Amino acid sequence: MNYVNLNNNLKVPQIGIGTYKVENIQEITNLIEYAVKANYEMLDTASYYNNENLIGEVFKNNPELKKHFLVSSKVWPSDFDKDNTKRSIENSLNNLNLDKIDIMFIHWPSEGFLEAWKVFEDYYEQGVLKSIAVCNFQIKYMEKLLVHANIPPSINQVELHPYLVQEELSDYLKKSNIKIQAWAPLGRASKEMFNEKILVELAKKYNKSVAQIILRWHIDKGHIIIPKSTKESRINENINIFDFSLELEEIKLIDKLNRNHRFSQNPDDEEWLTKIRKGLK
């Protein structure tokens, strides 16, 4: 396992497991048990994923399991005012059966995120949130936050994979001492991406799967990653990437696959940001 230090000195593993769309108790129970067996040490959820209570149930039934993980969650934009941000954080704590949350994220940069950030700072100062962070923040939103924040975010979690390399944002975050975390690190297992010649060739060369080549590319670039799978074999496969590394030239060839393609919402889409602020689906 590789670790990185956040700007508040919290040490986090470079890989964790995602849980988006895992919404039933059996799947969550299995995912957590497989992840513990495979030595994952971080688990990512969100109030939006409707599974915090399921994760909390697993932790309540087996408190030993919780000890294995740093847990991250997120506040959704419809909760971006003082009272609702507080309520959302308290709900996450209750649902997850935790008295502290390791990393709490602002989920999208919709209007009102500065008000929510103030609440995050209060909870951070009380030690209830061990680290505070953002998701889907383009440079313009980072700049706005950094001007007003007393505590800078430790991480920016963004869509990031070989079809969306995010070089400019990565450079900006590196200079600002903020870690970049990749969501959809496997590009949601896009067939097209998994069939890219360079990825298939490297998989052959290193005797690894294409998924492992993509994940290793992230690790070699310094990203924190949270691939999601509900299958035991893939949960194992995705973390079994610390016994090889790519050469610089190979990393650059994968960088060249970039086509600024998103598999999900674009944070530049103002309509989307407004819609979710209003709580619409």
Ligand SMILES: NC(=O)c1ccc[n+]([C@@H]2O[C@H](COP(=O)([O-])OP(=O)(O)OC[C@H]3O[C@@H](n4cnc5c(N)ncnc54)[C@H](OP(=O)(O)O)[C@@H]3O)[C@@H](O)[C@H]2O)c1
């Ligand atoms: N902050 C945000 O706005 C945001 C947005 C989206 C996601 N996230 C977080 O990021 C996590 C990861 O992103 P994601 O779930 O969207 O995408 P992802 O991890 O790139 O891809 C998940 C997909 O890949 C498949 N998969 C996993 N491992 C594989 C392997 N080794 N070989 C082939 N296919 C494999 C999974 O299927 P199986 O499950 O069937 O294996 C699933 O369909 C989420 O779960 C969530 O925690 C954050």
